[in-house]
Amino acid sequence: MNTPTPHPNTSAYEMVIGLEVHCQLLTASKMFAADANAFGSAPNTNVGVVTLAHPGTLPKPNRKAFELAIRMGLACGCDITRLNTFDRKNYFYPDLPKGYQLTQDKTPILRGGRIAVTYKTADGRVISDAVALHHVHLEEDAGKSVHDADPAQTALDFNRAGVPLIEMVTDPGIRSAEEAAAFLTEIRKLVRFLDICDGNMEEGSLRCDVNVSVRKKGETALGTKVEIKNMNSIRNVQRAIEAEFARQVATVENGEKIQQETRSFDADTGRTTAMRLKETMNDYRYFPDPDLSSVLVSEQWIEAVKAQMPELPNAVFERFVAQYGLSDYDANQLTDSKETAQYFDELCQHTTNYKAASNWMTGAVRSYLNEHPSVSLPQFALKPAQIAAIIALTDSNQISTSVATQKLFSALMAQPNQTPLALAQQNGWLQNNDSTALETWIEEVMTAMPDKVKEYQKGKKGLLGLFVGEVMKKSKGAADPVRTNQLMTKKLEKA
Amino acid sequence: MVKNYPPKTYTSLTEIQADLRTGSTTCAQLVAHYLRNIEAQNATLNAFVAVYAEQARARAVEIDAKIASGTAGRLAGMVLGIKDVLCYKDHGLQAGSKILDGFTSQFTATAVQRVLDEDAIIIGRQNCDEFAMGSSNENSAFGVVRNAIDPARVPGGSSGGSAVAVQADMCLASLGSDTGGSVRQPAAFCGVVGLKPTYARVSRWGLVAYGSSFDCIGPITKCVADAAILLEIMAGSDDFDSTVSDQPVPAYSQNLPLNKKLRIGYLREGLESEGVDAQIKRATSQKLDQIRAAGHQVEAFDFPLIKYFLPTYYVLTTAEASSNLSRFDGVRYGHRSAGATDLVSLYKKSRSEGFGDEVRRRIMLGTFVLSANYYDAYYTKAQKVRRLIAQETQKLFERFDFVVSPTTPTTAFLLGQQTPDPLQMYLADIFTVQANVVGNPCISVPNGADENGLPIGFQIMGSPFEEANLLAFAESLEKI
Numbered sequence: 001m002n003t004p005t006p007h008p009n010t011s012a013y014e015m016v017i018g019l020e021v022h023c024q025l026l027t028a029s030k031m032f033a034a035d036a037n038a039f040g041s042a043p044n045t046n047v048g049v050v051t052l053a054h055p056g057t058l059p060k061p062n063r064k065a066f067e068l069a070i071r072m073g074l075a076c077g078c079d080i081t082r083l084n085t086f087d088r089k090n091y092f093y094p095d096l097p098k099g100y101q102l103t104q105d106k107t108p109i110l111r112g113g114r115i116a117v118t119y120k121t122a123d124g125r126v127i128s129d130a131v132a133l134h135h136v137h138l139e140e141d142a143g144k145s146v147h148d149a150d151p152a153q154t155a156l157d158f159n160r161a162g163v164p165l166i167e168m169v170t171d172p173g174i175r176s177a178e179e180a181a182a183f184l185t186e187i188r189k190l191v192r193f194l195d196i197c198d199g200n201m202e203e204g205s206l207r208c209d210v211n212v213s214v215r216k217k218g219e220t221a222l223g224t225k226v227e228i229k230n231m232n233s234i235r236n237v238q239r240a241i242e243a244e245f246a247r248q249v250a251t252v253e254n255g256e257k258i259q260q261e262t263r264s265f266d267a268d269t270g271r272t273t274a275m276r277l278k279e280t281m282n283d284y285r286y287f288p289d290p291d292l293s294s295v296l297v298s299e300q301w302i303e304a305v306k307a308q309m310p311e312l313p314n315a316v317f318e319r320f321v322a323q324y325g326l327s328d329y330d331a332n333q334l335t336d337s338k339e340t341a342q343y344f345d346e347l348c349q350h351t352t353n354y355k356a357a358s359n360w361m362t363g364a365v366r367s368y369l370n371e372h373p374s375v376s377l378p379q380f381a382l383k384p385a386q387i388a389a390i391i392a393l394t395d396s397n398q399i400s401t402s403v404a405t406q407k408l409f410s411a412l413m414a415q416p417n418q419t420p421l422a423l424a425q426q427n428g429w430l431q432n433n434d435s436t437a438l439e440t441w442i443e444e445v446m447t448a449m450p451d452k453v454k455e456y457q458k459g460k461k462g463l464l465g466l467f468v469g470e471v472m473k474k475s476k477g478a479a480d481p482v483r484t485n486q487l488m489t490k491k492l493e494k495a
Numbered sequence: 496m497v498k499n500y501p502p503k504t505y506t507s508l509t510e511i512q513a514d515l516r517t518g519s520t521t522c523a524q525l526v527a528h529y530l531r532n533i534e535a536q537n538a539t540l541n542a543f544v545a546v547y548a549e550q551a552r553a554r555a556v557e558i559d560a561k562i563a564s565g566t567a568g569r570l571a572g573m574v575l576g577i578k579d580v581l582c583y584k585d586h587g588l589q590a591g592s593k594i595l596d597g598f599t600s601q602f603t604a605t606a607v608q609r610v611l612d613e614d615a616i617i618i619g620r621q622n623c624d625e626f627a628m629g630s631s632n633e634n635s636a637f638g639v640v641r642n643a644i645d646p647a648r649v650p651g652g653s654s655g656g657s658a659v660a661v662q663a664d665m666c667l668a669s670l671g672s673d674t675g676g677s678v679r680q681p682a683a684f685c686g687v688v689g690l691k692p693t694y695a696r697v698s699r700w701g702l703v704a705y706g707s708s709f710d711c712i713g714p715i716t717k718c719v720a721d722a723a724i725l726l727e728i729m730a731g732s733d734d735f736d737s738t739v740s741d742q743p744v745p746a747y748s749q750n751l752p753l754n755k756k757l758r759i760g761y762l763r764e765g766l767e768s769e770g771v772d773a774q775i776k777r778a779t780s781q782k783l784d785q786i787r788a789a790g791h792q793v794e795a796f797d798f799p800l801i802k803y804f805l806p807t808y809y810v811l812t813t814a815e816a817s818s819n820l821s822r823f824d825g826v827r828y829g830h831r832s833a834g835a836t837d838l839v840s841l842y843k844k845s846r847s848e849g850f851g852d853e854v855r856r857r858i859m860l861g862t863f864v865l866s867a868n869y870y871d872a873y874y875t876k877a878q879k880v881r882r883l884i885a886q887e888t889q890k891l892f893e894r895f896d897f898v899v900s901p902t903t904p905t906t907a908f909l910l911g912q913q914t915p916d917p918l919q920m921y922l923a924d925i926f927t928v929q930a931n932v933v934g935n936p937c938i939s940v941p942n943g944a945d946e947n948g949l950p951i952g953f954q955i956m957g958s959p960f961e962e963a964n965l966l967a968f969a970e971s972l973e974k975i
Contacts, residue, residue: 053827054601054828055703056702057700058699060735060736090818097827099821099824283867285862287865
């Protein structure tokens with residue numbers, strides 16, 4: 001990975017970071033039109049007369065978008081604006097059909113609020129802090145200009161035009177790339193738990209612009225800020241901040257001035273490059289949109305949203321500890337994504353061995369998902385009931401835990417339509433707890449190794465493992481190692 | 496089949512529906528009559544930019560059948576023209592502009608749909624000033640419209656084609672739009688009735704926007720009763736317009752009684768200002784005498800804020816228009832310059848070629864007043880003045896039931912007479928803009944003619960959402 005070499009005086013500087021995070025809201029229709037809000041449709045299929053800004057059309061606010069924004073506000077402790085208006089941000093661009101974007105310039109739906117983050121600094125300290133939100137406003141997305149479809153022409157896709165967004169703007173209180181990354185990770189988790197955004201940065205449903213400035217440690221005045229765009233992963237946001245910090249420090253150290261500008265991050269080179277200077281930026285001529293009446297958010301409406309609020313990650317964590325008796329560590333792991341938490345909840349409806357359920361989730365299931373990054377839990381072949389069926393087999397000692405994790409799990413992955421019991425039967429993995437069979441194998445082993453038996457009886461107790469292993473071999477893994485151990489010890493002492 | 500004799504010239508839907516009931520006329524005959532009048536006069540007057548002859552004939556046959564079976568709607572027999580700023584699905588829409596060359600609307604305006612649902616017949620699309628900006632109908636890509644009384648004169652604007660079409664009996668009524676007087680001023684110049692409803696009384700869905708917080712769809716008719724029924728049918732809440740009022744719509748057409756003694760205030764400037772034509776002053780004071788004679792109280796008032804009407808109107812409407820007209824960029828529809836070489840030239844050339852002088856002037860003015868350095872000095876200040884004018888107007892209505900004035904300071908002027916000086920042209924709207932600035936309903940009714948036979952209009956403004964009283968009073972004036 002290509003990152004600029006840090007200037008020797010870097011440690012004298014601190015970075016000041018503010019983030020602007022755009023989340024596309026999971027509404028059925030657009031912010032001001034009935035057209036579908038759907039990612040991945042064929043180009044220009046979700047485009048009616050409002051989206052295309054035909055003459056005579058008017059916007060109509062989507063109440064669902066307000067509800068999703070209010071959810072975010074309730075989750076982050078923001079003040080919720082009661083009288084909401086929209087302003088026109090005027091500029092010409094081919095993917096902006098009306099020639100203006102509708103946004104909340106004067107009355108953002110949310111003000112204030114905080115998001116707790118825990119992260120590890122570059123020097124290994126673990127820090128728990130909260131990032132303060134300045135405000136969150138509702139607005140509509142623009143369409144997409146596709147420049148590489150044709151060498152001579154730009155193609156336009158208006159499916160995205162008018163898709164509802166919330167833009168979350170933090171205070172410039174973030175002090176490291178790690179903190180910024182932790183904040184974004186937390187936002188992504190939160191919007192997914194809240195069902196307000198799918199949080200997919202690669203598809204652009206979650207986007208982040210970063211404002212970075214540097215100043216000498218101890219100074220209070222803010223330096224000139226630079227905006228960075230075009231980062232499609234949290235990792236790249238972190239890299240962009242590091243690269244931009246290094247560039248700004250080097251610039252200042254060289255005695256040059258930081259230009260107020262917008263820069264673009266290039267993931268291939270790991271560097272930021274200039275896009276446009278502040279002086280050449282648009283005068284957006286904001287003014288209140290006379291085509292929209294204001295939207296009043298009543299106490300009653302907020303209460304209704306509260307009543308239907310999905311469970312927040314923290315609440316799920318607390319519940320897992322209380323309801324399932326999990327350790328903080330396990331509960332934390334099981335709430336790092338909404339999908340994991342949901343899967344675990346469902347699993348616990350099919351088994352009461354919550355500890356085993358947790359071990360399966362954080363062990364075999366997680367390993368499988370880590371090895372198969374294209375698969376996520378909703379597409380995972382095994383349903384919670386099947387994992388619960390495996391747990392039932394081990395709980396009843398029908399199979400050993402080692403067989404369950406090492407053999408049955410992958411066999412079931414290969415044949416997800418089978419039941420765990422049927423597969424165990426077919427493969428002869430069912431533990432033979434029939435004492436006669438076990439005793440026969442034990443006797444056979446003892447008969448076959450008389451010298452070792454004598455050594456054991458003389459005090460070389462470590463040989464027990466060898467005898468048990470031989471019994472397991474004879475049983476083709478079906479013997480319960482614990483029972484085998486007990487019986488074997490008894491027989492050896494009697495002999 | 497259409498019989499080969501001309502029906503009489505009707506002046507109200509009531510008369511028409513009476514004859515439809517007795518069978519002495521049919522919708523087919525009415526349509527044939529209006530089509531003949533269009534054919535005979537449109538080449539000169541240029542009131543219609545598109546005539547839907549075949550569709551109108553076919554619809555007339557359908558509606559005649561409905562009349563026969565007793566299932567006809569309330570506007571059966573009404574043959575309407577619509578201004579070229581109203582959307583009508585699968586029909587052309589250009590707002591009198593080259594920038595919308597070849598554009599076809601994909602949906603129907605709520606107001607238009609509602610009159611269609613009551614069996615009105617739409618006979619064609621009417622010429623107007625480009626994007627409804629103008630007071631003479633000289634700013635149209637389709638050419639000037641001429642006043643039927645004297646084709647050397649303007650019909651007023653911006654709904655000039657709509658007013659002339661009614662004046663010249665090319666249709667019974669028209670739907671126009673009024674942002675600063677665009678229904679009332681041409682109605683006055685053409686001797687017909689023009690109604691601007693309260694702002695937000697009629698849905699703007701399907702009305703090409705000029706100044707969104709001023710724009711109103713309004714009828715142009717031969718009598719007040721026709722304006723009343725059209726408003727009754729068009730008004731009311733609409734899911735497509737978040738700004739439209741959901742106040743209940745009274746039965747305007749039911750001739751609500753107006754027995755009480757009214758307090759009428761008249762604007763002193765309307766009778767005394769040097770800028771008002773002497774014959775208009777005479778006609779207006781005669782009308783006031785008649786109103787007094789009918790037992791009402793008539794009193795003059797001064798309105799010092801009148802000098803801010805036009806500046807407020809032009810700062811705010813051009814600000815809104817500069818943004819409303821941004822969508823006409825040559826990218827998705829309408830005129831795209833053949834000479835464009837890159838994105839910036841596509842915008843500049845398409846828009847420079849597509850928009851006429853007056854529209855460009857207003858876009859530039861509006862862009863200026865919204866720019867960061869001038870926003871507070873112009874836009875913010877004009878909003879404050881607008882509120883002030885609204886407060887003072889509201890106070891007037893504590894003293895008076897209605898406020899009256901001449902509709903215009905002059906009668907119809909000659910084509911080309913005012914075009915060299917846009918500011919002079921803007922004065923044509925001096926009495927009409929107040930109702931748009933404050934949102935009150937306002938009607939212009941015919942008030943005789945000057946010595947050249949040019950029509951004079953008398954304007955009555957009412958309180959917001961008090962159209963029932965306003966229409967009842969206006970109708971009472973038709974009888975005195």
